[in-house]
Each structure stands twice: as structure tokens, then as C-alpha cells.
Amino acid sequence: MASTLKTLFVDKSLCKGCGICVAFCPKSVLNISNEKVNIIDETLCIGCGMCEKLCPDYAIYLNEKEGK
Template identity: 60%
Template sequence: MDKKLVIKPEWCKGCGICVAFCPKKVLGLENGKIAILDGDSCIKCGQCELRCPDYAIYLKEV
């Protein structure tokens, strides 16, 4: 199954932990919230989901 990166901006506190752990620099902060800057480069490793203390980002099976 393929997976899709999903963000719940209302849960994001803008800590930037997911940005720091993303090995492909897919994520960034925009207006104090997480944003997908380069979705095509995402390797769906799950580090962002694993590291987010607020469950604001996750991989969803599609």
C-alpha cells in the first residue's frame, strides 16, 4: 500500500522537531506551523510521525 503524508495544522505547535529529523528536508515551518515544502522528495520513512510530540503529522495508507 502507498502512504500519504498528512498534517493536522490545528494540533501543530510549531516546535520544528519533525523538520529537524526529516532526512530529505521535505518539511518546513510556515507561519509557525508545519508545512510540506517538497512532497515529491518524501521517502515516507515515518521519522516525522515518530518524533512529533503532538501527533500533528502522520503517514496515512491510501
């Protein structure tokens, strides 16, 4: 259902580059570059929310609003 599809948001000002989100993302959506999280391919995202749940810095989250 397209209407419930969530969009991934990153707040780089909060990211400390620990890599937890990258390690636990089941679909290789993310990587770390220049010590910050980076979305490589959002089309791969299944909206499981692991990155959001395990981010200690609240720097990455899924949102129902439309992405940028």
C-alpha cells in the same frame, strides 16, 4: 511498490511549530511557516516515518489512504 506508498498528512490545528519533524526529516520535505509545519515537496518523501514518530503533538502522519 506504488500500492504501499504512504501519503503525508498534516493537522495544523494540533501543530505547535516545534520543528522536530523538520529537523529529523532526512529529505527536506518540511519547513515551518507561520509557526506551523508545512509540506514543501511531498515528492521527496521516502515514507520513513521519523516525523510521525517524533511529533509530540500527533500533528503529522503517514497514511496509506490517498492524499488530498
